[in-house]
Amino acid sequence: MRLTFLTPAVRIALSVSVATGLYGISFGALSIAAGLDLWQTMALSALMFTGGSQFAFIGVLAGGGAGAAAFGAASLLGVRNAIYGMQMNVMLRPRKTRRLLAAHVTIDESIAVAAGQTELVEAKRGFWWTGFGVFALWNVFTVLGAVLGDALGDPAAWGLDGAAVAAFLALLWPRLKSRDPIALAVVAAVVTILAVPVVPSGVPIMIAAIVAGVWGWLGSGRMTTSADAETHPEGERA
């Protein structure tokens, strides 16, 4: 049997889906460790469905931040999805009802696979297959991670706080491709550390976001493209 639906874009979509879906395990486990219950964890993966924002939401709560601060961090991190949406709207031109569906599966991975194709029909396949593929596996592995995290007991004994550190660094890493984003990351981290003892939990992250926004606004003339919401076929996560 020849699997004719397996075009190159679909193959890439499936492999990206497996790789991305798998780390839903770490989200599920960390979400439970941050104090959310199974249903809240599942709601985040099914409804929010944008990894970086989900990690940000639980990351703020794990640090003792308030729900409002978690909301703020998650929403600000999601802003790049609006830019992705604009790009996909121009590229795919989805009709009215499809638009609603396309919006939900607009994430780093679906955009990256679509943008990596040279033919329009392949870009469309790449976008939809990656979007739905990641959605299915991300949610399945979130539940698995949450159940596993629940069974682990004491999060610190298993190094789950170290896992959170590693997860955020890994989300940041692919964006540090030149000097300017690296300098920005260092400045944001230093501002955060200075702010932690002074302001309530969760607020240092907002301060760093504002500093970064000003940095982006002022530096947009000299900033290289690699720091932007530009997409890469591999290495982009969240």
Added chain:
Amino acid sequence: MSDSTSLWFWVLAACAAAYAIKLVGYLVPAKLLDNPRIVHVAGAVTIGLLASLTAVNTFASGSGIAFDARIGALVAAAIALLLRAPFLVVVIVGAATAAGLRLLGIG
């Protein structure tokens, strides 16, 4: 509002906001993308937030700063990333390092 109700409120509000932000991209005129400043600011905020979240999760302890096993996790994760390890491996390396250091009584 109890803690659990309040948390549910913020979970659902953040989910609604995430979807609304995604949808906005499909509804606004494509011309906005011609303004490189907006794209730059969005890219910079993403980097700033992720760097800040990394710092908070590494150094924050309540309302203070602590230097403990999580720094080991950060260094180990950076090494794994330099060696091009996939995401899940990086996360496991981070967890194992923090757990291992604590087992040795460090941090």
